[in-house]
Ligand code: TXA
C-alpha cells in the first residue's frame with residue numbers, strides 16, 4: 472500500500488482539506504498516523520472492528536494488548552463507557568490532556584479494540600489536529616503509539632514513516648510532540664485512582680483531585696507488569712528498546728562520566744545533560760537537556776534512542792534517573808529500554 476504523507480502547514484484551508492481527507496480514511500476503515508501532545512498515534516475508527524485488526528497487524532502488536540480510545544470532549548465518554556464522579560473530577564482538571572482513564576465499556580466498542588476486556592481506556596487529546604480529526608470524522612478513535620511493537624514510540628512524523636511506510640494509508644505531519652512520552656494511564660478505585668502507566672500527569676498532580684493515589688507496583692517492577700514468572704528471560708521485558716544496547720548506570724554523575732570515559736566500548740553514545748557536554752570526548756553525546764529538567768529529558772528520550780540507531784551506535788550509556796514524581800515516567804520507560812538491567816557501581820544488578 473502507498474502511504475500518503477501530508478504536512479500541516481498552518482494554512483487554514485489546506486489543513487482543513489487534510490483533516491477532511493483523513494476523516495474519510497477513518498470512516499472507511501483505514502488507518503492514519505496523527506500527532507498528539509504525547510506521541511504520534513496510529514488512528515482507526517473505534518467503531519469498526521476491522522480497523523482495530525489492521526492496527527494490530529500494522530504494529531505487529533499482540534492482539535491481547537488493548538487500545539486507547541480517543542474522544543473529542545470528556546462527556547463523549549458517555550457514548551462508549553460508564554463514567555462516574557471520579558472520572559468527571561479528573562476530566563475537569565486534566566482533560567483535554569495526557570491522561571487516560573479506564574472505565575467499564577459499552578457494547579458499541581468492539582471487543583477487538585479492548586482485547587476482549589469489559590473496560591475501555593479513554594483519552595481526550597489536547598493536540599488540535601487530533602482533536603479536529605475526531606470531531607470531523609464523527610468517530611471515537613482507537614490509537615496506540617504509531618511505532619512497530621517493541622521499539623521507542625514516535626515523536627515526529629519521520630519516526631512514523633520509518634516504522635509504518637507502506638503499512639498504513641496516511642501520515643499527518645504536525646511537527647514534534649510537546650511531551651514525548653505516552654499519557655498517564657489510571658484505573659479508578661472507590662476512593663481514588665491507581666496509576667498503571669506514569670506520564671506527564673504525575674501522582675502529585677492526581678493527588679490534587681483524588682484523596683488516594685496508588686502507583687501500581689508494575690510501574691517500577693516490570694516482571695509484574697508482564698505477568699511473567701521471575702525465572703523468565705529478561706529479554707521478555709524489553710520495550711521501547713532501540714537496536715543499540717542501553718546500559719543504565721546507577722552512580723553519582725561524576726562516577727558515571729568517569730566510568731564511561733574509561734570503559735566505553737565500541738561505537739557508543741552517552742546520555743549527558745547540556746552542562747556536562749564539554750566534559751566528554753570519547754563517544755557520541757546524546758544531550759538530554761538542562762541538568763535536572765525532567766520534562767525536557769522526557770521530551771527527548773524516545774528521539775535520542777531512535778537517533779542512536781540512525782547513527783548505528785552499538786551501545787548507549789545512560790544514567791539511572793531518580794525515582795521521583797517528575798522523573799517517574801522517564802524512569803519507567805528507560806528501565807524497559809535497558810531490558811531492566813542496571814549497572815550499579817561496577818556490579819550488574821537485575822531489578823525484578
Ligand atoms: O499518549 C498515549 O497514550 C498514546 C497516544 C497515541 O494517545 N497512546 C498510547 O497507546 O500510548 P498504547 O496502545 O501504546 O498504550 C496503551 C496502554 C497499554 O499499556 C495498554 O495495555 C493500556 O494502555 N490499556 C489500554 N486499554 C486498557 C484497559 N482497558 N485496561 C487496562 N489497560 C489498558
Ligand code: MG
Nearest residue numbers: 615616624653
Ligand atoms: Mg505503545
